[in-house]
Amino acid sequence: MNIVVCVKQVPDTATERKLRSDDKTLDRDAADGVVNELDEYAVEEALRLKEAHGGEVTVLSMGPAKATETIRKALAMGADKAVHLSDDALRGSDALSTSYALAETLKKIGFDLVILGSESTDARTGVLAAMLAERLGTPQLTLANKVEVDGSAIAIQRVTDYGYDKVEASLPAVVSVVEKINEPRYPSFKGIMAAKKKPVETLAIGDAEISADQVGLASAWSEVVDFAAAPPRAAGTVVKDEGDGGVKAAEFLASKKFV
Amino acid sequence: MRFVLDAEQRLFGETLDKLLTEAAVAGVARDWAAGRHGPGLALWRSLAAAGVLALAVPESAGGAGPLPVELVTAFHELGRHGVPGPYAETVAASVLLGRLPGDSSSAAWLPAIADGTAVVSLALPPAVPYALDADVAGLVLTVDGGELRAAVPGEARTSLDPARRLFAITPGEVIAEDATAATAEGYDMGALMCAAQLVGLGRRLLEVSVDHARTRRQFGRPIGEFQAVRHHLANALVGLEYARPLVYGAALSYGTPDFATDVSAAKVSAAEAAYTAARIALQVHGAIGYTDEYDPSLLIRKARALHSAWGSPAAHRARVMSALAH
Numbered sequence: 001m002n003i004v005v006c007v008k009q010v011p012d013t014a015t016e017r018k019l020r021s022d023d024k025t026l027d028r029d030a031a032d033g034v035v036n037e038l039d040e041y042a043v044e045e046a047l048r049l050k051e052a053h054g055g056e057v058t059v060l061s062m063g064p065a066k067a068t069e070t071i072r073k074a075l076a077m078g079a080d081k082a083v084h085l086s087d088d089a090l091r092g093s094d095a096l097s098t099s100y101a102l103a104e105t106l107k108k109i110g111f112d113l114v115i116l117g118s119e120s121t122d123a124r125t126g127v128l129a130a131m132l133a134e135r136l137g138t139p140q141l142t143l144a145n146k147v148e149v150d151g152s153a154i155a156i157q158r159v160t161d162y163g164y165d166k167v168e169a170s171l172p173a174v175v176s177v178v179e180k181i182n183e184p185r186y187p188s189f190k191g192i193m194a195a196k197k198k199p200v201e202t203l204a205i206g207d208a209e210i211s212a213d214q215v216g217l218a219s220a221w222s223e224v225v226d227f228a229a230a231p232p233r234a235a236g237t238v239v240k241d242e243g244d245g246g247v248k249a250a251e252f253l254a255s256k257k258f259v
Numbered sequence: 260m261r262f263v264l265d266a267e268q269r270l271f272g273e274t275l276d277k278l279l280t281e282a283a284v285a286g287v288a289r290d291w292a293a294g295r296h297g298p299g300l301a302l303w304r305s306l307a308a309a310g311v312l313a314l315a316v317p318e319s320a321g322g323a324g325p326l327p328v329e330l331v332t333a334f335h336e337l338g339r340h341g342v343p344g345p346y347a348e349t350v351a352a353s354v355l356l357g358r359l360p361g362d363s364s365s366a367a368w369l370p371a372i373a374d375g376t377a378v379v380s381l382a383l384p385p386a387v388p389y390a391l392d393a394d395v396a397g398l399v400l401t402v403d404g405g406e407l408r409a410a411v412p413g414e415a416r417t418s419l420d421p422a423r424r425l426f427a428i429t430p431g432e433v434i435a436e437d438a439t440a441a442t443a444e445g446y447d448m449g450a451l452m453c454a455a456q457l458v459g460l461g462r463r464l465l466e467v468s469v470d471h472a473r474t475r476r477q478f479g480r481p482i483g484e485f486q487a488v489r490h491h492l493a494n495a496l497v498g499l500e501y502a503r504p505l506v507y508g509a510a511l512s513y514g515t516p517d518f519a520t521d522v523s524a525a526k527v528s529a530a531e532a533a534y535t536a537a538r539i540a541l542q543v544h545g546a547i548g549y550t551d552e553y554d555p556s557l558l559i560r561k562a563r564a565l566h567s568a569w570g571s572p573a574a575h576r577a578r579v580m581s582a583l584a585h
Binding site: 192 | 271
């Protein structure tokens with residue numbers, strides 16, 4: 001089975017994240033880049049499927065040159081090879097154009113199964129899996145906390161508010177995973193050293209037949225108009241219990257439509 | 260000489276940091292001190308799976324080493340998280356056993372060390388008089404008059420660090436007759452691991468002290484706003500920043516005639532820097548610093564114990580002195 005895992009480098013959630021004042025895109029130099037956490041679960045799931053069913057795991061990442069660190073980490077966990085889609089023309093792409101660029105690349109490199117984390121910690125749109133499936137004309141199996149493959153059949157448990165739905169489809173397919181699905185492995189020293197020798201193919205948009213007028217900031221369908229720091233949290237209301245504390249608490253809850 | 264770690268070494272260190280953060284080592288250390296070894300041995304196996312215990316075992320015996328820079332990177336993280344267990348001892352034993360002739364029966368231990376199934380402790384008197392955690396070790400070694408011998412652990416002693424459980428030993432069956440050179444190299448590697456742990460330990464003590472100084476308020480402001488507190492913290496940082504390159508420098512001189520001297524210089528400065536950081540951490544924290552239930556107290560006590568483990572600063576200064584005199 002030819003599994004492709006999409007991984008994204010995101011600014012470290014432990015540090016202060018910033019947007020650039022000039023074009024309102026993410027300021028990648030302001031914070032350390034780390035692997036989007038949910039993508040580690042996607043890599044782990046891909047590796048487990050490979051271990052159970054055989055095949056090959058390819059890491060696909062779209063991002064600037066710096067994203068090679070993220071690719072190396074996924075390779076160190078055990079993925080076999082990587083494709084790095086990197087081009088200045090891609091900078092500022094929104095979800096629609098990112099899905100277009102990734103779909104074109106996936107068509108070029110081929111796949112039986114595409115696995116993604118269900119959202120990124122920076123953009124947090126959570127729509128990429130659905131968009132990719134649509135563009136690739138394959139079934140989408142999103143928010144999976146369990147994946148089972150049997151021949152060309154695939155079944156997942158899709159997390160819902162009330163429990164889970166069982167969703168079945170046939171390969172090729174696109175799957176997005178949630179953090180309950182597994183426990184990502186730590187790269188071992190051996191894995192880290194082996195990753196040095198694994199092939200990483202770097203593609204520019206021309207190599208993947210991506211047309212420049214459908215990607216990048218200028219072609220984005222969404223626009224960041226303005227941004228501001230979140231206001232500091234206001235002090236809470238203190239209710240002094242003078243025999244009527246219960247009533248006041250109930251009134252507060254009612255005012256927030258909890259009761 | 261290039262002291263900057265490469266991308267792989269950095270990723271290795273970050274991975275161990277993440278693994279140890281999630282392992283919540285303070286609780287593991289408390290269990291270890293109380294004689295409950297289960298969680299500590301589980302952590303041993305996780306660290307072996309990450310490749311730590313294979314770094315000092317020769318490639319011919321199923322290991323990846325010896326790789327002194329990677330070892331120092333790993334032991335810096337073991338120190339930062341205050342991991343209990345005879346890790347430096349096992350690394351020293353790996354180097355020692357790896358230097359013996361290949362047909363030696365004790366060399367059979369090396370693959371088991373590399374994959375984490377064998378825990379080894381040793382005593383190398385006079386610098387290492389007691390075997391650390393000998394009751395969990397499958398193999399305990401000692402050297403007596405140049406002969407490498409299996410050691411029989413006796414009575415347990417208390418250490419300044421409750422998570423370091425020391426055992427007096429009596430020399431047993433002879434394993435190798437002339438182990439003088441192998442012992443010297445094993446000792447130096449053990450001392451270097453101890454130095455790396457000390458720098459990591461000092462780092463963590465500085466980190467928790469800086470956090471405390473930023474959040475603890477007194478006289479209407481964070482105590483970190485008082486210049487006297489800042490001076491203390493800056494002194495701790497300066498000591499650690501001077502020690503760190505000596506530790507990595509010693510790792511780089513492995514296999515050269517300078518190794519022993521470089522290790523001694525590194526051990527002296529790491530021990531003094533970590534001990535200074537520990538005293539400053541104690542003072543910055545006030546009384547809470549030596550509260551048993553408060554995690555930094557575990558590190559403060561470990562810093563004092565490691566200060567004189569693997570050779571006291573005086574013994575290592577004497578080695579540097581004699582090298583300079585020649």
